[in-house]
Amino acid sequence: MNAVEGLSTARRIVVKIGSILLADESTGDIRSVWLDALCADLAALRKQGADVVVVSSGAIAVGRHRLGLARATLRLEEKQAAAAAGQIRLAHAWEEALAHFETTVAQVLLTFADTEERRRHLNARSTIETLLRLGAIPVINENDTVATEEIRFGDNDRLAARVAQMISADLLVLLSDIDGLYSADPRRDEKARFFADVADITPEIEAMAGKAAPGYSSGGMITKLEAAKIAQASGCAMIIADGKP
Numbered sequence: 001m002n003a004v005e006g007l008s009t010a011r012r013i014v015v016k017i018g019s020i021l022l023a024d025e026s027t028g029d030i031r032s033v034w035l036d037a038l039c040a041d042l043a044a045l046r047k048q049g050a051d052v053v054v055v056s057s058g059a060i061a062v063g064r065h066r067l068g069l070a071r072a073t074l075r076l077e078e079k080q081a082a083a084a085a086g087q088i089r090l091a092h093a094w095e096e097a098l099a100h101f102e103t104t105v106a107q108v109l110l111t112f113a114d115t116e117e118r119r120r121h122l123n124a125r126s127t128i129e130t131l132l133r134l135g136a137i138p139v140i141n142e143n144d145t146v147a148t149e150e151i152r153f154g155d156n157d158r159l160a161a162r163v164a165q166m167i168s169a170d171l172l173v174l175l176s177d178i179d180g181l182y183s184a185d186p187r188r189d190e191k192a193r194f195f196a197d198v199a200d201i202t203p204e205i206e207a208m209a210g211k212a213a214p215g216y217s218s219g220g221m222i223t224k225l226e227a228a229k230i231a232q233a234s235g236c237a238m239i240i241a242d243g244k245p
């Protein structure tokens with residue numbers, strides 16, 4: 001399936017939202033006008049009959065401001081504290097925004113082990129399936145507050161791909177501040193080539209990926225391509241899209 005065509009036909013869609021879209025970098029405030037517009041789109045997808053699951057980043061980006069953690073690079077325990085302070089605000093923002101569409105939000109915080117260990121995986125899957133059956137939108141994040149460096153994803157790109165695999169989604173959409181895959185970072189290299197469609201993640205494609213800017217979000221193109229590999233292995237198409245418009 002071509003991923004973009006898949007958007008109109010997919011029955012089950014996981015949408016991952018990067019911190020950079022949800023939270024104002026200098027204040028940590030949630031961009032509520034943007035979030036409302038996104039929720040209108042999610043509601044429209046549901047009206048078409050699709051199951052929608054959200055993987056939302058932003059807890060650390062929001063929480064660090066609330067705790068006065070201004071440094072670009074945080075220590076693990078500071079990230080965990082920021083996630084604890086930010087997650088509660090994030091969940092509230094999602095609830096408020098989706099309430100305009102009479103949709104119940106259900107928060108699910110997962111750890112790496114919840115996606116990797118069979119029993120926990122099955123358990124998480126059954127909870128998400130039940131929420132979908134009951135008409136809720138599950139809003140998922142990593143449980144950053146309890147996850148230590150060795151056992152954490154650290155980025156929601158791969159977490160979202162694992163979730164897509166877990167619930168047999170047919171489409172994964174990664175919304176961030178870049179509109180797809182380029183041969184180099186288009187913000188730094190004007191010769192960067194755009195790839196509209198990628199059928200296979202070859203070593204050449206992987207070599208094109210750059211790291212995220214430090215301090216703010218954790219992903220970058222590397223984790224997006226890792227997510228693509230997970231998605232591809234489970235027959236799920238993936239779109240990388242600029243979430244700003």
Ligand code: GLU
Nearest residue numbers: 057058059060155156218
């Ligand atoms: N789980 C992190 C948070 O909510 C985000 C990870 C990422 O940037 O992908 O703040």
